[in-house]
Structures are given as structure tokens and as C-alpha cells.
Amino acid sequence: MHITIADRKSEIADGTTVAQLLEIEKVEMPLYVTVSVNDEFIATDARETTVLKDGDHVEFLYFMGGGCR
Amino acid sequence: MNFTNDQLARYSRHIILTEIGVKGQARINEGRVLIIGAGGLGAPVALYLAAAGVGTIGMADADEVDLSNLQRQVIHTTADLGKAKVESAAETMKAINPDVTVKTYRSFIYSGNILDIIKDYDFIIDGTDNFPAKFLINDACVIARKPFSHAGILRFNGQLMTYVPGAGPCYRCVFREPPPKDAVPTCRQAGVIGAVAGVIGSLQAMEAVKFLTGAGDLLTGSLLTYDALKNDWHKVRLPPRRADCAVCGAKPTILEPVDYEQAVCDLKH
Ligand SMILES: [Zn+2]
Numbered sequence: 001m002h003i004t005i006a007d008r009k010s011e012i013a014d015g016t017t018v019a020q021l022l023e024i025e026k027v028e029m030p031l032y033v034t035v036s037v038n039d040e041f042i043a044t045d046a047r048e049t050t051v052l053k054d055g056d057h058v059e060f061l062y063f064m065g066g067g068c069r
Numbered sequence: 070m071n072f073t074n075d076q077l078a079r080y081s082r083h084i085i086l087t088e089i090g091v092k093g094q095a096r097i098n099e100g101r102v103l104i105i106g107a108g109g110l111g112a113p114v115a116l117y118l119a120a121a122g123v124g125t126i127g128m129a130d131a132d133e134v135d136l137s138n139l140q141r142q143v144i145h146t147t148a149d150l151g152k153a154k155v156e157s158a159a160e161t162m163k164a165i166n167p168d169v170t171v172k173t174y175r176s177f178i179y180s181g182n183i184l185d186i187i188k189d190y191d192f193i194i195d196g197t198d199n200f201p202a203k204f205l206i207n208d209a210c211v212i213a214r215k216p217f218s219h220a221g222i223l224r225f226n227g228q229l230m231t232y233v234p235g236a237g238p239c240y241r242c243v244f245r246e247p248p249p250k251d252a253v254p255t256c257r258q259a260g261v262i263g264a265v266a267g268v269i270g271s272l273q274a275m276e277a278v279k280f281l282t283g284a285g286d287l288l289t290g291s292l293l294t295y296d297a298l299k300n301d302w303h304k305v306r307l308p309p310r311r312a313d314c315a316v317c318g319a320k321p322t323i324l325e326p327v328d329y330e331q332a333v334c335d336l337k338h
Contacts, residue, residue, distance in 0.1 A: 041243075
């Protein structure tokens, strides 16, 4: 099935969870990354149980701190 | 307000824009914007807002100009080394545009002074370099019902979003809590390209001008990200406000600004 990550189409296996997708996408420090699926924030403890569906739109939101001194 | 001939000439490129006009320029000249942090982001914001004629610009920063700042903090010059950043920034802004009243706050922003400082402003710019300060600014702006522009830069990347009371999620809705100290690298540790600060800071100035004039759409409910190496821009549409957000949610638990431990030690460097 196909999902969109940011503005990029991606093919993933049926039954892939948000937690698995973070691994597949090699997202660094996933604990400090906010995930949204179809305009809904996914709680960190719901990543294992949130199964992605065909056509889902996933966003990873990263902390960015600098201002910068 | 009545413009002098000099002002009509100075702001002519704004006034000729349908979306701005004389009315919009008057709003800019009557506008009050606070910039927290006179660094990489604060520098371009201050330059553009002073040039645009924003009536009152507040600048808060406790630091002095250091040689390692000059690669990106374009409001300071080599001659300003050792000078208080707010003084150096104020001098440059006044030199660009004598119409502008600059108020300087040479102090750390913390839970005890932030509400008192932001209350006199229409729009706040977060140009700080650390998460405790970013969360503090968010919480204070939500509590005081002040709109603000959040931004962050690192290496070749930058991002920004705008919060307006009642419109879209706040910074805490998206990121919940500051990450543990050193979990996420800072510019000091990981570096940053000077021009990225210019790109993102200029966008923050743009948000302030759009807010003051009412022109166009603000970055509320979305986070704009920039990857300079890939020339990639992406506007993330953010989910709506979290009902359980600790500060802007239905039953907030943060009712006054709080300091996170990291703030004080980080701000001193
Ligand atoms: Zn919130």
C-alpha cells in the first residue's frame, strides 16, 4: 500500500505501525519526534498500536532549537 | 496618522502595494513588536522591522557581542565586539530608521519578568536558542493571549510557525515538553549556516508585518520547514489544537509561566 510521508509517496507493507515506520524511515531519536497521521497527533505510547492504512498522510515534526547565540 | 514627505518616500515601496497601502503602512508605524534574542534570528528580524518602520521594537537579550556571533548575526559589526547585543542592535536599527523607537531589555527572560515585558507588545518574535526559553515564550504568550512567531535553525535547516490566540495549535501542542538537556543538538554543538538564520528570520519579520497589516495568511496551523542543501520547502499542516494541551487545552495545568532548569545555565553562555 501507499502512504505519503511529508510530500513524498512511499510504499509500505500492510499492517505497518507508526513505530515500525519510524524504524523503516531511520528517524533519529524518535522519542523526540512528534508524529501526525492525517492531521491527528499520535501519542508516543500509541505508536505500537497505530496501524497505517492505504492513503495515510504522515508527518514527522522535529525539535529545532537554535536562534542562535 | 499623517506621513511627512520623507516618510512617504521612505515607505513608498510598501505604500504602492495594494495589500499594504497608506493604511497598512500606518499600522506598521503604530505597531509594537518584541524580539526575544538578538542573535541569528533576531538580527534579520530587527533589521527588516526597523526598515519597515515598525513604531516600537523591543529587544531582549542579556549577552554581549562575541566574535563567533558575527558569522550570522548581521545586525552587529566587528566594532561592536564586547558591546551589549541589545545596545549594538538598537544603534543599527536607529541608524537605519530614526522613526523607530527601540526599547532594550538587557536581561534574561524568565518566568518572573516575561509577562511584564510582553504585555506592551502586539506581536512577539521568538529568536531564542534553547528549548526552555521557547516553551517559556509559548506559555507566556498563550496565557497573555499574545500572538508570536516561533522559529528554530540548525545546520542547513530551519522551521517556523505562528501562534495566534484561538487559531491553531500552540508550540506545546506540537512538542509537549522540552527535550532533556543535550538530547537534541544546539547550533553551538552542531553548527548553523549564517544565511539560514537570514532566511528564517526574514520569514519571521514577514509574519510580523502580515500580522500588523492584516495582509495575506499567517503560518497558523502550519509549520514551514526549509532544507537549504536540498532546496526543499515543506509546509506541514498541523493538527488542530490538542484538547489536552497543558497550556492552551480545555483544562490547562500551566496557569502561569514556568522555568525549566536548563534555561538559566543555557542563557548564560
Ligand atoms: Zn497548546
